[in-house]
Amino acid sequence: MSVTREKIIELGENLIRTKGYNAFSYQDISSELGIKNAAIHYYFPSKENLGTSIVRTNIQRFDEMVENMHSRSFDEAQQLETFIRIYTKSHREQKLCLMGSLGPDFNTLNPSMQQELQRMTDKILIWLSGLLQSGKDKGIFSFKQDPASKALMILSSLIASLQLSRILNKMDYKSIHQSIIEDLKS
């Protein structure tokens, strides 16, 4: 895997999470990288090709995170905290997450991007549901709803909080994360 290729993917992801998929261009990437438009097309023939690769890379990163947590024998609370920390970091860097960036543009995306985005979201929700369920079984978490609904609520809070914090110049973001964790303790 070429270094340039990886840089393009990284830059592309940042652009999606900052300006949105339909607002960024190959020029944004090439000028930042100090190369020309056509060089990007060498690695990614089309924009949808690049977009799909970016989502796939993210899925891979998520898999690695889960695997890493398992190998370290993280308990359910630690795993949830690690996941939430991704969003703390995004907030600090003033970026959205991929689901929150690409979701609103879903209808304008090509089928291959739609499919990968769906795969990623499914995977995250299934993982989170399982985490909540097993945490509840062990008495670490407490909640009334079914795990799938609870997972959806938590993920929604994380996604939309990033978006709202972009609109509202001042927002107590930390309290959102604390609320999520506190809520599961009750």
Add this chain to the structure above:
Amino acid sequence: MSVTREKIIELGENLIRTKGYNAFSYQDISSELGIKNAAIHYYFPSKENLGTSIVRTNIQRFDEMVENMHSRSFDEAQQLETFIRIYTKSHREQKLCLMGSLGPDFNTLNPSMQQELQRMTDKILIWLSGLLQSGKDKGIFSFKQDPASKALMILSSLIASLQLSRILNKMDYKSIHQSIIEDLKS
């Protein structure tokens, strides 16, 4: 106020909530309306001009809804339900809300749109906080966090659920709304 002007605003709003601000064009509107590109520019000289008018119209609609609920002496539970029903309707029509559509594009919007979007979001959150507070005071609602955080959590759930339901082809949307209402009863 001309009828054409109103139709343009309505169509523009639907396009933003379906394709996103950066993905829709004056052609989308003019072809749908059976008029030409230039006719749209007669009413709205620039796209940012149109965008700003769309957000302003939404703020006005929200104000009218609140006023209407007050004149009918809705209690806090009824008001919350009415508000949530907006999102049920959006979901049925496969549209996002304006905050959920424009939030991710915030960095690409002109200052005037940013300002109005911020004004709208502020207004909704302040209203929702007040509603939660006074409902709590009357014993209609029950929750631990401060009203502002709770309002943020609820709004986030509503916004992001619409986005996620677009990604996931099948999603139990009703359960989200029930969860929000149930949660406040405990």
Add this chain to the structure above:
DNA sequence: GTCTATACCTTGATAGAC
């Protein structure tokens, strides 16, 4: 108010030299 016509720009994408 709506039209035709058009200017001007950016974009995604390709061909072919180096």
Add this chain to the structure above:
DNA sequence: GTCTATCAAGGTATAGAC
């Protein structure tokens, strides 16, 4: 692998006739 050069398409926007 990266470049120059170029293209067609689509976007916003304007001028001026009707």
